[in-house]
Amino acid sequence: MKKLLNDPADVVAEALAGMAAAHPDRLRVDLEHRLVLRAGGPVRGKVAVVSGGGSGHEPLHAGYVGLGMLDAACCGEVFTSPVPGQVVAATRATDGGAGVLHVVKNYTGDLLNFEMAAEIVAAGVDGPPVELAHVVTDDDVAVEDSTWTIGRRGVGVTVLLEKIVGAAAEERWPLDRCHALAERVNRQGRSMAMALTSCTVPAAGRPTFELGEDEMELGVGIHGEAGRATVPVAPAREVAASLVSAVRSDLGLRRGESVLALVNGLGGTPLLELYVMAHEVHRLLAGAGVGVARSLVGNYVTSLEMAGCSVTLLRADEELLRLYDAPVNTPGLRWGV
């Protein structure tokens, strides 16, 4: 394992210290609880949007803290969900009196830890009551959906949701409306990913999974969870066709509809290749009569240094586009300010 770090056990703490040093104007880092917070403290009267999860997916979530997006991110160990104490601390540190929305990706660990945190806050032992709501993102169509299982993983839609709901919170939407909007964004979006290589968790020291020199993993998860199938490497146009058709059909996209499209790198794929993929994705959507209202190309939800990409499509409408276009000022996403 070759990585730019010191002791693998310290990687998250040191990266957070680096974020604090690099963005002192915008971010405040609580190293004890491993939280990234807005520099300004809680915003009175605004719903606070709090997310978190395992580290290693940067810029998700810590890089999305700031005006127009998150109020705090709880950073777990690499690929390990944060613990309830972190979520409780984030919730208390960001509440501006209008309640807190937890954005949780659908992994058992994240669900249970956020749930315990919510119980602790609700119990009110450590502070005044806080109005809470939570949304669970589960947009990964690589996983079969079923009421018998935990269901689908939360991936790329999480970024778009944090952006859009963050904007609504900035407009002082009340908690129930923010919550309903978040549920709607999650319902309207789907994703699928593929990997050319594995990644290596620093503490583990070796690759999470094995792939042959001519193989790729279709439907991979952002922690290196195996996907739908290991298949031979294919040209970008075929890879794009697999991803787009899986997402499009699951979403039931029809001719004449339009989407926000996210062509996302998993960390180790050059931007040059992501734009080749973007070209194919746009071509395929045009061919299907689906318009692309907004487009993001780059590393937004990563899996350490994994090579590969994901495609997220979010059915667009006027409200979502307006909120998406609203100002945002975070290290990972910025416009309008």
Add this chain to the structure above:
Amino acid sequence: MKKLLNDPADVVAEALAGMAAAHPDRLRVDLEHRLVLRAGGPVRGKVAVVSGGGSGHEPLHAGYVGLGMLDAACCGEVFTSPVPGQVVAATRATDGGAGVLHVVKNYTGDLLNFEMAAEIVAAGVDGPPVELAHVVTDDDVAVEDSTWTIGRRGVGVTVLLEKIVGAAAEERWPLDRCHALAERVNRQGRSMAMALTSCTVPAAGRPTFELGEDEMELGVGIHGEAGRATVPVAPAREVAASLVSAVRSDLGLRRGESVLALVNGLGGTPLLELYVMAHEVHRLLAGAGVGVARSLVGNYVTSLEMAGCSVTLLRADEELLRLYDAPVNTPGLRWGV
């Protein structure tokens, strides 16, 4: 070689098509000449800032076209400089009557091709005369400087220069002042890089250089040119110390001065690790009594999927900071709009 592309010969053209599709509001792509241009066409009365070079360093340069930065980028084959025809076309397409500044990284190929382009434009055979100037960036301290050789490579300072001079041009500084400013930025900045892995040029199909499992390359170039030395892999704090001390001493930074610091990923290193490096870089500078006025952490000048990073320090002053802070709206760098 596992990559997300179709025919390796088409990778640049297809990536440019992807950029056009992804950023139709801001960019226009001339596929014939492989140029990325601002959507709005030439800006009357403004000096046009034109850059370019081999592809594979994205977001440099194509991702820096837009308000407040470049007017056009000329995109060569992967790691191969553009040809004069491209530079001529870009120059003619962006001239708004106030002249054109060419930003060239110090590689023989780039120098010669931009020079021939300048001769062609000066000859005026294909159009009216255009006032031209050029700046050559040569900030890589890994290479020994000498009047007997071509000198140092242009790397990270190029991004900061394009940002700062782009802002001056936006303020309608005349060509000679833009040019002098560009020379000054180049003089005030230095960089050094290291790599944990090689990268693979699509057309070549195999890694540019070899590194053992326990080796890293100190002073590597952005095309995988070998550096100062191949050395054993070291912890982030030692890597940072090597890079910072080389840059700092070459720049002659003294206690009490302050810098713009760029901790740049070469493409394959996760953001988590870049922030660990940023932590070390800030710590080292603080220890040396050097302030960090502005900080950038991320993939800004890449070398395809190479794992590794570079550190660029630019001696700060009021004028540079003001121009750096001015609005910029490009796919790769955006604030203030």
Add this chain to the structure above:
Amino acid sequence: MADLESFRAWVADASATLTDQAEHLTDLDRAIGDGDHGTNMARGFAACAALDPEAGYNGIDAYLKMVGMTLVSTVGGASGPLYGTFFLRLAGPLAAADEVGVHQVGQALRAGVEGVVARGKAQLGDKTMYDALAPALEAFDEASRDGQDLASCLEAAALAAAAGRDATEPLVARKGRASYLGERSAGHIDPGASSATLLIEAAARTLV
């Protein structure tokens, strides 16, 4: 009869065992999860084993609550809240006791396992830690009804847990990260069922 010292010995034994088996558990998790179960468990139990014996928890129940809270705040992932809840709930039936026997340990175990179900909603055959814990509880109860002593009951529980763990191998996961794999999760032993077995085995060695 088990006293506070026994429970502390249990946690110490569990910590040593989990550290020892961390790599094995992580390998199991790498096959059908994300390769952190061993690291997570070893980190959490090391923190529990390091709890200051003088730190003011008077009685078994207070100690177990402290262990539960420590697991919740150090393990992370799915197993942190699940094992945390397990230990928090264990405490209930043991309130205010200085020494506990078969009957109380049986009640505590039931409360703990029910806590895991309440938290994780797993059913038998979902390929989770519950597939080791449920048969362990059943075997304990049966041995207890047969009038066996605490050591024998826990030994029976440990054997049943191991059998339950082994029986997870052919299963298709329906809960936890392994469920994303669908059919491809079959053919691997569940890491949580393995760590649960290690915990019960440690109890059989120490809660006597």
Add this chain to the structure above:
Amino acid sequence: MADLESFRAWVADASATLTDQAEHLTDLDRAIGDGDHGTNMARGFAACAALDPEAGYNGIDAYLKMVGMTLVSTVGGASGPLYGTFFLRLAGPLAAADEVGVHQVGQALRAGVEGVVARGKAQLGDKTMYDALAPALEAFDEASRDGQDLASCLEAAALAAAAGRDATEPLVARKGRASYLGERSAGHIDPGASSATLLIEAAARTLV
């Protein structure tokens, strides 16, 4: 005497040879450069070989200018402008001639090589294509002064180019990308000196 057909044969031969040797040249460039010299040269000369023979260039000089322009616009990198300039300058001394002999070819070669120097500022021993071109020109001139015919002069030039190429191996580069390597550039043959030798060798086979 060489006519337009001879020059076209030269370019065709060069294109075939460079395509054939592309991998070798790229390997040389990978050692002390960026691993694209073979690809660059093969791409550029293939474009020249594909120039439409009917495309209105009347005469050798027009043809060579066309080749030069094509190289400039298709090769890229350092070698594009250098070889482009070489061919553009070759054309000068051959203006308006239908057939050219030793004397004119010698003048053209000198103009071409001077163009490379004017463009690239290389000196002898900098470890560049000039280290093959300069001795080639010298050998040509000497053979020409000795009264040898065009074929013999070009053969002498080719031998000298090859010797110049081989002599680049121990040199420390002072120009081009290899110069970044400093001392580490020694021990490798310069890719541009190799491609220059291939070009002169192709001329010796065709310009007769």
